[in-house]
Amino acid sequence: MPIDDVGKLEDEEPFPIWAGNPFINKIVNADDLGVSIVDAISAAHEQHCHFAHVIENICAEHGVVPRSRRPSLFLSEEECRQALRLLSDLPRPILCVHPYGTSSPGEGHPWHREEWLKLIAEVSDRMSVLEVGLHRRGDKGLPTRRFRTTLRQMMAIVWASDMFVGFDSSVAHVATAFAKPAVVLWEPIGKTEIDRDVQLGLGAAAYARWSYPENRNLILLDDTQGDVRRATLDWIESHRCAIGPFSPR
Known part of the structure; x- marks a missing residue:
C-alpha cells in the first residue's frame, strides 16, 4: 500500500x-x-x-517496569463489533493467516505458495481459514476467506480471530499486540539481507532482534521435508483443542 x-x-x-x-x-x-x-x-x-x-x-x-514486552494497539468498541459481525458466518475456531511480508520467500521457495496450500488443506476440515494482507499487492490464490479492509479493519479482524500464522511482518506484530496465539515464520536469508543494509553485522541478529518469545518462532532454513509445516500443524492442533470443537454451519 x-x-x-x-x-x-x-x-x-x-x-x-x-x-x-x-x-x-x-x-x-x-x-x-x-x-x-x-x-x-x-x-x-x-x-x-x-x-x-x-x-x-x-x-x-521513568523508573518503572513494563507490564509486557510487546506492542500496544487499541480498538474502539464499534471496531471490535464490526469485526465480529464480519466473521460471524465463519465457524470457530478461526485461523488467521498472512502469507506475505517484505522478507517472505519469493517464487520458487516452498513457502511462497506450495506449503501454504498443504497447510490449509490439512486444517480446513477443522477450522475456518481467514487471510489478511494488503489487497493491492497481489493474491496467491489460496483457498481462504478474504475481505477488503482498511488497515484498522484488518487489525480488528486479527483481534477477532482465534490464532495466527504468518511471516515476520507488520501483521505478526499486530497479532502479538493483541496477545493472539501466533506462529511466526522467518526466512533468514531475506531478513538478513534487509537488515544488513541498515548496519554491518545487524542482519545476523535479525531473529533475536525482532522475535517475541511468547510466539512460536520457526525458521525456514533447509526445510525440504515439510518439517516447518508439521511443527505448525502440531501447534495449531494443540491450540484448536484448547479452543473447542469445530461446528460447520
Whole structure:
C-alpha cells in the first residue's frame, strides 16, 4: 500500500496505528522539535538487539517496569463489533493467516505458495481459514476467506480471530499486540539481507532482534521435508483443542 507520509496510508485516515490510544495526547512532526531528532532516535533504536529493549529502556527512564514486552494497539468498541459481525458466518475456531511480508520467500521457495496450500488443506476440515494482507499487492490464490479492509479493519479482524500464522511482518506484530496465539515464520536469508543494509553485522541478529518469545518462532532454513509445516500443524492442533470443537454451519 503506497505511503504518502510517515504514519499515513493512501486513502486512509492518518496515523491509523495510533488511533484510539489513550496514552497519546497529540502527534507532532519531530522535525518541528529539532531537525536531527529523528536521526538521533533512529540511531539509538538501531543499537537495540531486541525490539522489546526499546520498551524496557523507555520505562527505565521513568523508573518503572513494563507490564509486557510487546506492542500496544487499541480498538474502539464499534471496531471490535464490526469485526465480529464480519466473521460471524465463519465457524470457530478461526485461523488467521498472512502469507506475505517484505522478507517472505519469493517464487520458487516452498513457502511462497506450495506449503501454504498443504497447510490449509490439512486444517480446513477443522477450522475456518481467514487471510489478511494488503489487497493491492497481489493474491496467491489460496483457498481462504478474504475481505477488503482498511488497515484498522484488518487489525480488528486479527483481534477477532482465534490464532495466527504468518511471516515476520507488520501483521505478526499486530497479532502479538493483541496477545493472539501466533506462529511466526522467518526466512533468514531475506531478513538478513534487509537488515544488513541498515548496519554491518545487524542482519545476523535479525531473529533475536525482532522475535517475541511468547510466539512460536520457526525458521525456514533447509526445510525440504515439510518439517516447518508439521511443527505448525502440531501447534495449531494443540491450540484448536484448547479452543473447542469445530461446528460447520
